[in-house]
Amino acid sequence: MSRAGRLGLLALGVALAFLLALIAGKVWVPLWGMAAGDPRAVIMMDLRLPRACLALVVGAGLGLSGAALQGYTRNPLADPAILGISAMAALGAVGAIFIGLGGSTGAIAAFAMAGAALAVLLLGALAGRTASAVAFVLAGTVLSSLAGALTALLITLSPNPFAMSALVTWIMGALTDRGWAELRIAAPLVAAGALLLWTQRHALDTLTLGEAVARSLGVRLMRLQWVLALGLALIVGGSVAVTGVVGFVGLIVPHMLRPIFGAEPSRLLVPGALGGALLVLVADSLVRLAPGASELRLGVAMALIGAPFFFALLLRYRRALA
Amino acid sequence: MLAAEGLGVSIGGRTLLQGIGARLAPGRVTAIVGPNGAGKSTLLACLAGLRAPDAGQVLLDEAPLDRLAARMRARRIGYLPQEAPLHWNIAVRALVALGRFPHGDAASAAGRAVIERTLAQADLAPFADRLAGTLSGGERARAMLARVLAGAPDWLLADEPLAALDIAHRHALLARLRGVAAQGVGVVIVLHDLALAARMADDALLLDRGRLIAAGPAGAVLAPERLDAIFGARFAYVDGPDGVPVLVSAPSTGEEGRGEASASPRRRREGPGDPGGG
Numbered sequence: 001m002s003r004a005g006r007l008g009l010l011a012l013g014v015a016l017a018f019l020l021a022l023i024a025g026k027v028w029v030p031l032w033g034m035a036a037g038d039p040r041a042v043i044m045m046d047l048r049l050p051r052a053c054l055a056l057v058v059g060a061g062l063g064l065s066g067a068a069l070q071g072y073t074r075n076p077l078a079d080p081a082i083l084g085i086s087a088m089a090a091l092g093a094v095g096a097i098f099i100g101l102g103g104s105t106g107a108i109a110a111f112a113m114a115g116a117a118l119a120v121l122l123l124g125a126l127a128g129r130t131a132s133a134v135a136f137v138l139a140g141t142v143l144s145s146l147a148g149a150l151t152a153l154l155i156t157l158s159p160n161p162f163a164m165s166a167l168v169t170w171i172m173g174a175l176t177d178r179g180w181a182e183l184r185i186a187a188p189l190v191a192a193g194a195l196l197l198w199t200q201r202h203a204l205d206t207l208t209l210g211e212a213v214a215r216s217l218g219v220r221l222m223r224l225q226w227v228l229a230l231g232l233a234l235i236v237g238g239s240v241a242v243t244g245v246v247g248f249v250g251l252i253v254p255h256m257l258r259p260i261f262g263a264e265p266s267r268l269l270v271p272g273a274l275g276g277a278l279l280v281l282v283a284d285s286l287v288r289l290a291p292g293a294s295e296l297r298l299g300v301a302m303a304l305i306g307a308p309f310f311f312a313l314l315l316r317y318r319r320a321l322a
Numbered sequence: 323m324l325a326a327e328g329l330g331v332s333i334g335g336r337t338l339l340q341g342i343g344a345r346l347a348p349g350r351v352t353a354i355v356g357p358n359g360a361g362k363s364t365l366l367a368c369l370a371g372l373r374a375p376d377a378g379q380v381l382l383d384e385a386p387l388d389r390l391a392a393r394m395r396a397r398r399i400g401y402l403p404q405e406a407p408l409h410w411n412i413a414v415r416a417l418v419a420l421g422r423f424p425h426g427d428a429a430s431a432a433g434r435a436v437i438e439r440t441l442a443q444a445d446l447a448p449f450a451d452r453l454a455g456t457l458s459g460g461e462r463a464r465a466m467l468a469r470v471l472a473g474a475p476d477w478l479l480a481d482e483p484l485a486a487l488d489i490a491h492r493h494a495l496l497a498r499l500r501g502v503a504a505q506g507v508g509v510v511i512v513l514h515d516l517a518l519a520a521r522m523a524d525d526a527l528l529l530d531r532g533r534l535i536a537a538g539p540a541g542a543v544l545a546p547e548r549l550d551a552i553f554g555a556r557f558a559y560v561d562g563p564d565g566v567p568v569l570v571s572a573p574s575t576g577e578e579g580r581g582e583a584s585a586s587p588r589r590r591r592e593g594p595g596d597p598g599g600g
Contacts, residue, residue: 074409205416206423209406209469215372216403217423217473218396263410 017281021052024285061190061235063276066250071204071265081247084143088119089240113237120229173244173299182242189238196231201266248306330377348508353519356529396424400475411455421472444468460491520569
């Protein structure tokens, strides 16, 4: 099958998952429940439709950023959450709330983006020119724990610990009760970040042969790093600001798609976005269907799926990483 | 014309290159030779524009190389590193297509035509859809060279391109490089193997401890008496299997086993050649 055909199939999957996200829940609502005058239209239009759109946007952004990040770090274990970018974004968001900007989602998003950008640049500095997979994952671990500790510190120092503890739950990542307002913040940020990453797709490809070859081909590595930091900050910061940390999407999706679409980073960006949207749409539908009085959090569900996946990858790559 | 003018590089007080001046001619194969630590790869990186010298400058057609935008430089100068990693197992065609990055036309019809032609010239057409990670060492070296040639550079700078190859593939790759030079490309290669350098290169730059010892036609630069002093071994030219003189070496007297092996193992075992011959 041609690449276009495979992309078409994946897009079809996204469309079906989108429909599933609309109708699935503790109460199943058929699509015609959206019709004006139907009593269920409120559920559909104000809860499920924005939530599904947000899942689409956030999932696409995370899948795309995972593909770009793996290409940039030449590291099959890279993911915005594993490398601490999401944790730094969350720290930024909590920081914004700590200094009293909690009322403005825009301010939270801006702080989250600053945290994410700082994380990418710190990763570049910490992992350095060696760019080995192990160095990146270690640097990411350090960043994650540091961001986690600082977040906890801010919560402890907060004048109103109860409000902040609600925040902890939020950091864990969910799409519950997110509406059009959140979508209006996240969608443009993710779209802008995706565009930025897209412009660097061929430069990412040249890194397949290492930094020396990339430079000899005319890639300016510092510029590439800054553009990627900005692009990832827009996507991860924009996503974390409205949904909290949803990890592992960027790890799992490129791996599933690499055998189908090829390993060049440029060929994985669009499939990564589609695959990420598909994964998050399906996962968010499933957490709504999980039994129990309260909903399973999406971030928790993704970690439950993603952590074993990460271990499986580690087993597969440990020979190469040693 | 690619030229170095008073080139100097030092790291942390250690001098890697000092006062290197050389002019390289297009359409010729120039070998950069010298003992370990002589600064061969550093010089090549400077010439490729990948390393900014601390002193002096590199000139491309009489204009400073560092004034050229990175992509423009990349269109003119192709660089083949010692052993490039292959981080993602991509198809051979995609690997060769990376060479079009400076031109930004890998997806266009014209760019694709160049890529297919390069694949065919490198005898890689049957492998084009195979994953590069599945190639043998010799095929992979061909693919990596094709990647550089796909960019149609005026200069091809290669750092030890033969390191991982057996002797037959070395000769084959060098023959290819000679063919590239015959088309007008300036080929500059860092070579450890003095015998291959003497046989294949038109010109040679001999470095020792960061200084340029000699430059000029390979036969004159690679004179046995000069090499003796620099490499600490005894050198001689003897008749090769095809009648072309071959540079061979033996340990200098009293230092058994420290010689540089340049000739075939059998020839070496037969004993050192006459140091005065050639």
